[in-house]
Amino acid sequence: MTIPTTLFVNAAQTVTCAGPGRARRGAEMREAGVCRGVGLAVQGARIVAVAPDEELRQRYAGASEVDCQRGLLAPGFVDSHTHAVFGAPRYAEHELRATGVPYMEIARQGGGIHSSVRDLRARSDEELFALAVPRLARLAAGGVTTLEIKSGYGLSVHDELRSLRVIKRLADAGPLRVVPTCLAAHEVPLEYRERAHGGDEWISTICEELYPVVQREQLAVFADVFCEPGVFGVEASRRVLEGGRRYGLRPKLHADELHDGGAAVLAAELGAVSADHLAAVSSAGVAALAGSSTVATALPATMLFLGTGRQAPVRSLIEAGAAVALASDFNPGTSPLQAFPLVLTLAVSELRMLAAEAWIAATVNGAAALGLANETGQLAVGYRADIALHAVDDYRALPYWFGERLCFGSWSGGRACHVTP
Numbered sequence: 001m002t003i004p005t006t007l008f009v010n011a012a013q014t015v016t017c018a019g020p021g022r023a024r025r026g027a028e029m030r031e032a033g034v035c036r037g038v039g040l041a042v043q044g045a046r047i048v049a050v051a052p053d054e055e056l057r058q059r060y061a062g063a064s065e066v067d068c069q070r071g072l073l074a075p076g077f078v079d080s081h082t083h084a085v086f087g088a089p090r091y092a093e094h095e096l097r098a099t100g101v102p103y104m105e106i107a108r109q110g111g112g113i114h115s116s117v118r119d120l121r122a123r124s125d126e127e128l129f130a131l132a133v134p135r136l137a138r139l140a141a142g143g144v145t146t147l148e149i150k151s152g153y154g155l156s157v158h159d160e161l162r163s164l165r166v167i168k169r170l171a172d173a174g175p176l177r178v179v180p181t182c183l184a185a186h187e188v189p190l191e192y193r194e195r196a197h198g199g200d201e202w203i204s205t206i207c208e209e210l211y212p213v214v215q216r217e218q219l220a221v222f223a224d225v226f227c228e229p230g231v232f233g234v235e236a237s238r239r240v241l242e243g244g245r246r247y248g249l250r251p252k253l254h255a256d257e258l259h260d261g262g263a264a265v266l267a268a269e270l271g272a273v274s275a276d277h278l279a280a281v282s283s284a285g286v287a288a289l290a291g292s293s294t295v296a297t298a299l300p301a302t303m304l305f306l307g308t309g310r311q312a313p314v315r316s317l318i319e320a321g322a323a324v325a326l327a328s329d330f331n332p333g334t335s336p337l338q339a340f341p342l343v344l345t346l347a348v349s350e351l352r353m354l355a356a357e358a359w360i361a362a363t364v365n366g367a368a369a370l371g372l373a374n375e376t377g378q379l380a381v382g383y384r385a386d387i388a389l390h391a392v393d394d395y396r397a398l399p400y401w402f403g404e405r406l407c408f409g410s411w412s413g414g415r416a417c418h419v420t421p
Contacts, residue, residue: 005063006414009039009053011073012393014379016050017363021374023295023323024360032356033378034395039073042385045413050379066409068389072398074359075379076145076386076410077340078366081276081297081327083183084139084149085132085166087119090333097307103334104230104258113153113187116332120153120163128166136176138338139330140417143388143407146177146367146376148327150224152186157210160184164219175415177386179370182214182249185225185232185240203236207243215247221371222273223249227256227263234262241270250371256281257302268292274325274369278312279303286313290320295369298361299329300346301337314351325365326358341390345402355396385414 016033024031041049041056041063049056057063093106093115106112120128132149139147149170151163164180171178184206192198214220223244227237241251250273255263257277264285267275275289276297289296298312317324326343329335337343340362347358367377376384389409390398398406408420 003043005048005060006042007039007056007060007063007065008042008068008073008387009056009065010070011039011068012036012070013072013395014038015072015074015359015395016380017075017360017378018050018380019364019378023365023368023373025321025323026318029318029324029357029360029365030354032359032395034356039068040379040385040387042414045385047379047381047383047385050381069391069408070393071408072390072392072395073379074143074388074390074395075363075377076388076412077143077362078370078372078377079139079144079147079328079330079340080274080325080366080369081299081329082147082149083152083329083331084135084147085128085151085163085170086116086153086332087123087128087131088332089336090115093333103306107187110190112333114190116153117155117187117189121156121159125162125166128163129169132166132170133173135330135338136170137418139340140176140410141405141407142338142340143390143410144176144340145386145388145410145412145417146179146370146372148179148181148370150181150183152183152224155184155187155189157205157213160210161213161219164214168219175412175417177376177412179372180220181222181224181252182210182220182244183224183226184210185237187226187231199232199236203239203243206240211244211247211249214249220249222252224252224254226254227261227266228254229259229261234266237263237266238270241272252276256285260285264289267294273371276327277302278317279308279310281313286316286320286322289317290322295325295365296322297325297327297369298347298351299327299335300350301343302329302335304346304350305335311350314347314353318357323365323368324357324361325369326361327366327369339405341398341406342402344399348399355399358399359395385411387411
């Protein structure tokens with residue numbers, strides 16, 4: 001059976017991000033493959049040609065066309081760090097931080113993550129799924145075509161498994177590509193904190209009771225841990241991640257977000273796929289990441305929303321040779337962001353990235369942070385047809401016109417996610 005061909009033509013500018021199917025570093029991050037007069041041919045879930053419009057029309061005569069309306073044709077964003085399955089938002093904490101109460105103090109008092117845990121435990125799977133569906137639709141409406149979703153608001157074997165099964169259901173429902181991560185080590189559950197060795201007990205429970213079921217049901221690709229002083233230290237985090245690796249879960253870390261606890265160094269040592277946050281990373285952590293395969297993922301919306309006045313030292317990371325990705329950290333407490341293009345704005349304005357670097361970080365390197373750089377993140381022959389159209393005529397315009405809803409079409413694996421009539 002012949003697979004129908006669809007052409008994406010009439011773009012003012014095309015950002016291909018084309019190149020090797022791996023994380024980009026240093027000067028490579030400035031090479032976003034920006035060109036004019038170039039479109040795509042898509043068959044099924046794959047890109048089969050990237051060429052000038054007229055060449056595509058000649059080669060695929062009679063193919064259907066998507067009119068890019070003189071906009072920007074680009075890869076779909078890869079949002080490699082989200083917590084999209086949760087119940088209620090946490091409005092009160094936003095105001096508490098404004099009065100000077102720190103994030104860790106809110107958590108110590110039973111707020112923060114623990115607030116979301118209590119809420120999630122009280123909700124049904126159907127509620128959690130129904131709440132997540134429109135959130136994913138809003139991410140798609142900003143140009144996201146692949147995203148990771150973490151568990152971590154269950155903090156019991158039963159509720160972590162419920163969360164991961166909801167994530168799997170979202171993945172199966174499509175059209176977005178969803179990559180699941182087990183973040184049972186998001187915090188020490190309050191019921192374990194009351195015990196003398198509660199943190200160690202919770203890690204043992206994760207490794208001995210939760211991970212075997214996650215493997216058996218294929219509920220996650222990654223194991224993650226909040227490696228932060230006062231939560232899980234370096235050696236505790238090592239136990240969590242090495243335990244996950246025994247069950248086929250690749251390691252990722254919430255690393256050095258609020259304090260330098262040596263998490264980035266641990267990530268590099270373990271060969272973690274990514275180390276995320278890094279607002280407090282040390283010079284030793286920067287050097288370790290630069291010398292490793294671990295992707296350094298910056299989450300600038302989080303630090304903005306927390307009002308810390310501090311961001312990850314992305315320029316130092318790039319100049320040292322680290323591969324840098326960008327993600328939203330979409331979650332109910334510290335980054336309720338569902339408009340991914342704002343991440344690019346913050347990358348340029350707060351992280352001092354060039355627009356081309358931001359595009360690479362949000363596509364190719366985001367894919368690398370999920371182990372998918374040879375499948376998505378660029379417009380190239382053989383890659384998934386993960387595509388977004390934006391109502392701008394220059395790749396620098398999307399981070400420039402911040403706060404605007406400019407994406408008018410997105411496709412994941414050739415399936416429409418968001419199309420504005």
